[in-house]
Amino acid sequence: MQGVFITIEGVEGSGKSTQLLRLSERLRRLDLPVMVSKEPGGTALGRELRRLLLERHGSGETWCPEAELLLFYADRAQHLEALIRPALAEGKIVLVDRFEDSTRAYQGASGVAESSMDRLNELVLRGLRPHLTLMLDMDPxxxxxxxxVRNLALGAEFAETRFDEAELEFHRRVRNRFLAIAQNHPNRVALIPARDPADQVEAAIWQRVAPLLRSSGFGAD
Ligand SMILES: Nc1ncnc2c1ncn2[C@@H]1O[C@H](COP(=O)(O)OP(=O)(O)O)[C@@H](O)[C@H]1O
Ligand SMILES: [Mg+2]
Incomplete structure (x- = not known):
């Protein structure tokens, strides 16, 4: 039995974590075998890398985009070997919060060449691709x-609570890269309007997930 591999992508705050939780709860209510994970940070190594990549690192040194890129692929390599491939081999429905498309969008927007990512993709993914990517789209x-609002509510010490114009511009470029990926991979990527209320987004996601599960032998209603 082959599992089903679903990723969720989109700019920060588009509702990925919210929707992945809702989807996983729905699948569990249906008694379906689910594994939920995220990048970076699905494994022990990944959590170390996530801390390096996402929390402020103390040195003040600016990391070159290629160094950062290799850390993201190190996380992905370990994640695939330790969690994703085994879970798929066991026939699970694997839900992952951010994956290859995020690297393409963010590192691409930071100036990394597409050809560099092609080569690392070949090394690390070895032809594996999600059956479905839920691309949550909205204006950054x-x-x-x-x-x-989320960061203020969490009282997060290191989290950003204000985004300036340069950051906004960066996130607009990221969004445009996500949109281009959706356009270039219409069979894999479902573009989901993410500005709607969460219940509506959840319904739009289920409309795409349910048929995939049915055709994969999971009998979801
Ligand atoms: N459809 C929605 N409408 C309004 N607020 C939402 C919606 N989806 C999520 N949120 C809220 O927006 C914030 C960001 O959502 P989150 O799921 O953490 O996004 P992401 O994981 O993509 O960064 C959270 O505080 C969440 O509760
Ligand atoms: Mg999130």
């Missing part, structure tokens, strides 16, 4: 406002 101006 609105999504980052959600992040500001």
């Amino acid at each position: 101006e609105a999504s980052l406002q959600r992040v500001e």
Whole structure:
């Protein structure tokens, strides 16, 4: 039995974590075998790398985009070997919060060449690709406002609570790269409007997931 591999992508604050939780709960209610994970940070190594990549590192040194890129692929290599491939081999429905498309969008927007990512993709993914990618799409101006509210609510010490114009511009480029990926991979990627209320987004996601599960032998209603 072959599992089903589903990724969720989109700019910060687009609702990925919210929707992945809702989807996983729905699948569990249906008694389906689910594994939920995220990048970076699905494994013990990944959690170390996530801390390096996402929390402020103390040295003040600026990391070159290639160094950062290799850390993301180190996380992905370990994640695939330790968790994703085994879970798929066991016939599970694997839900992952951010994957290859995030690298393409963010590192691409930071200036890394597509050809560099092609080569690392070949080394690390070896032809594996998600059966379905849920691409949550919305204007970063609105999504980052959600992040500001979320971070204030969490009282997060290191988290950003204000995004300046340069950051906003970066996130707009990221969004455009996500949109281009959706356009270039229409069979894999489902573009989901993410500005709607969470219940509506959840319904749009289920419309795409349910048929995939049925055709994969999971009998979801
Ligand atoms: N559809 C929605 N409408 C309004 N707020 C939302 C919606 N989805 C999520 N949120 C809120 O926005 C914030 C960011 O959502 P989150 O799921 O953490 O996004 P991401 O994981 O993509 O960064 C959270 O505080 C969440 O509760
Ligand atoms: Mg999240």
